[in-house]
Amino acid sequence: MKNIVILISGRGSNMEAIVRACASENWAARIAGVVSNRPDAAGLAFAQGRGIATAVVDHTTFGDRDSFDAELARVVEGFAPDVVALAGFMRILTPAFVKRFEGRLLNVHPSLLPAFTGLHTHRRAIDAGCKLAGATVHFVTEDLDHGPIIIQAAVPVLPGDSEATLSARVLAREHVIYPRAVRWCVEGVLRREDGIVTHTGGEPQVLW
Numbered sequence: 001m002k003n004i005v006i007l008i009s010g011r012g013s014n015m016e017a018i019v020r021a022c023a024s025e026n027w028a029a030r031i032a033g034v035v036s037n038r039p040d041a042a043g044l045a046f047a048q049g050r051g052i053a054t055a056v057v058d059h060t061t062f063g064d065r066d067s068f069d070a071e072l073a074r075v076v077e078g079f080a081p082d083v084v085a086l087a088g089f090m091r092i093l094t095p096a097f098v099k100r101f102e103g104r105l106l107n108v109h110p111s112l113l114p115a116f117t118g119l120h121t122h123r124r125a126i127d128a129g130c131k132l133a134g135a136t137v138h139f140v141t142e143d144l145d146h147g148p149i150i151i152q153a154a155v156p157v158l159p160g161d162s163e164a165t166l167s168a169r170v171l172a173r174e175h176v177i178y179p180r181a182v183r184w185c186v187e188g189v190l191r192r193e194d195g196i197v198t199h200t201g202g203e204p205q206v207l208w
Contacts, residue, residue, distance in 0.1 A: 003032035014087035021179035033079040079092025117145035137181040153207035
């Protein structure tokens with residue numbers, strides 16, 4: 001039985017999607033813990049309602065990133081994680097934290113990486129005249145919003161789209177591909193070679 005730890009900062013809709021998929025698809029895994037850097041994160045109540053252990057490491061009580069990340073790592077390690085999923089966790093992690101969980105640390109980003117790293121991805125895609133937008137699940141590296149790509153989903157950018165409408169369309173895809181990527185990690189069916197991730201069973205790594 002593999003242990004999954006999910007890090008959130010707010011509502012945690014991707015966390016909810018992972019929790020639901022783990023239960024409904026009978027993964028050989030359990031959500032061992034949900035950890036937030038904000039004590040008021042709405043996702044904590046959802047996790048607690050499902051009987052999932054939760055923890056808070058409030059970043060505002062630490063003087064620097066290194067001390068916060070050291071305590072965060074200690075708390076996460078307490079759940080003996082096989083997979084650590086960042087699900088709307090709004091903190092930039094230090095290289096030491098990333099290295100500690102390398103190979104088992106995942107993130108979802110609301111763009112078709114390597115395009116539009118960072119913030120305001122939907123506005124930037126619309127302003128650039130993109131015809132496709134989407135989401136990417138990737139292994140986390142020290143470079144922000146980079147790292148080997150596990151799976152991507154594409155959606156059309158429609159005439160008249162706003163940030164809100166495009167964001168909603170992309171988020172719906174995130175809720176599909178992020179649980180799928182976490183399940184693949186649990187199942188051990190991903191191979192990494194020269195920065196490229198392949199699925200050993202040949203499952204599609206692009207969702208249209």
